[in-house]
Amino acid sequence: MYHGDTPLARRFQAGFIAVDLAVIAFFLASPLLSDHPWFLAIDYSVAVLVGFDMIARGFAARDLRRWLLRPDVWVDLVILIALLAPMWIVNLAFLRVLRLWTLFRSPIVWRRLRAYGLDRWEEMIRAVVNLVTFLFVMTGFVYTAFAYRVPGIEGYLDALYFTVATVTTTGFGDITLPGPWGRIASVIAMIVGISLFVRLAQAVFRPRKVTYRCPRCALMRHEPDAVHCKACGQVLQIPNVED
Template sequence: MEELHRTIRLLYTGQSQRARRFRYGLIAFDALTIAYFIAIAALPATPITTALNTGLGLLISLDLVARLWISDNLRRELTRIYTLADLIVVLSLFLAPLITENFAFLRVLRGLRLIHAYHLLRDLRRESLFFRRNEDAILAAVNLFVFIFVTTSLVFVLAFSKDAGIAGYVDALYFTVATLTTTGFGDITMETTSGKLLSVFIMVVGVALFVQLARAIFQPSKIKHKCPECGLNRHDLDAIHCKHCGELLNIETEGDLGT
C-alpha cells in the first residue's frame, strides 16, 4: 500500500517525464469532459448519456480520491474550490436519474479545475516559452471562457424550460454574451428578480474578466521569472538585470538566430 501511495504521489507531484505526461493527460481529460458537459447541457437524458455520465463520474471520483489520499493537508484540500466543484460534479452525475435535468448545469463547474491546475501550469512554465510569455493572456482567456459557459448554463436553467433544447441553449449563450458586453439588444430579457440580479452579476463580473483579458493582450509583455535576490517575478522579455535590485538574471530565451 505504501508503494502504491508513493507511485500515485509521484504521478501527481513528480518531475519525471512520466509524471508530466500523466498530468497533461489529466488536463486533456478535463478539457474533454468540459466540452462534453457543455454539449449535453441542453439535451434530454438517454440511456447512453446516463451510462456515459456514470462512467465519467467514476473516473472523476478516482481522481478526487487519489488527490485526497496523497494530500499532506486533507482539510485544506477539501476546501479548495476545484475539489468542491468536483464533489458537486460527481454528485450531479450519480444522482442524475433522481433529480431534475436542469441540475446538469452544475457539471460545468468542472471547468474550475482547468483554471486551477497548478501542476500543469508549473510544467508549462518550465517547458513552454510561449506559455511563459503569454501566461496572463492565456489564463484570462480560460477564465472568461469558463465564466461564459457556466453562466450560460445557469441562464438556461433559470430562464428556459427543460424542453427548450439546443435553440434555448443558444439563446442563453446569446443573452449571456450580450449582457456581458453591455450591448443590451433587449430581445431577450429577464423578468424575475433573480434573473435581473443574475444579469447584474454577469455585467459586473463579465466586464471585469473581459477587461482583464484585453489588458493581458495589449499591455507590454512581461515574463515570469523569480529574481533570486529580491523575489520580483515579472520582468521584461530581454531583461538582463532585475529592475528592483539589479541582480543578474538568467531568463531562458529562444536566442537570436540571425539571418
C-alpha cells in the same frame, strides 16, 4: 504520476489532460444530450472518474490539509455533487463546466505547457479560460432557470446568445429575464463579464512580462530584459526566453 517528470509520468499527465478535455466537452454538450437514454450512464461514469481523480490527487498531495483548503478542490467537490445528484432540489448541472477552470489551475497542465514554451502566455490563457468558464456557467444557469419560461429562450443556443449579449453590454433587448431574479442575474452577468473582458484585454495588450521570483523581495513579474528588480534593486538572473 501526478508530480513526476519521468517518461511514464509525462505520458500519464498528457492522458490526464486529454481525458479531462473530453469530460469538459461532454459537460458543454450535456444540455443537448440530456434527453438520450444513455446520458445518465455516461454521467455517472464521469462521476466515478472525477471521484477517483480526487482521491488519487489527495493521496498524491504532499500536504493533505493544505490541499483540502484549495479552492479548486472545493469546486471539484461541487462538480462531483452535481454529477451524482443532478435533479435533487435544483439542477446544478450547469456548474460542471467549472471543471475547465479547475483544469487550468492544475500544476499538471502548466507543467506540460511549460514543456512546450507556452508558459509565456500563461496570463492570457488564464484570462481566456476564466471568461469562457463564466460564459458557459452563466449560459447554463439561464438555460436551467429560464428556458421555455421566458419568450425567446427556447433552447441552449438562445441562452448563450442572451448571455453573450448581456456580458458584452450590447443588450439588444430581444430577450430579457423577467422579475427581480432575472434582473439580478443580468446585473451579475454584466458586472462580472465586463471585468473579465477587461482582464483579457490587459493580458493581450499590455507589455509582456516574465515570471521570475526575486530572491530578495519575492516580486514575481518582471520585464523580459530586466537586470534589476524594480521593487528592491536586487540583481536578477532571468533566463533568456526565445520568442
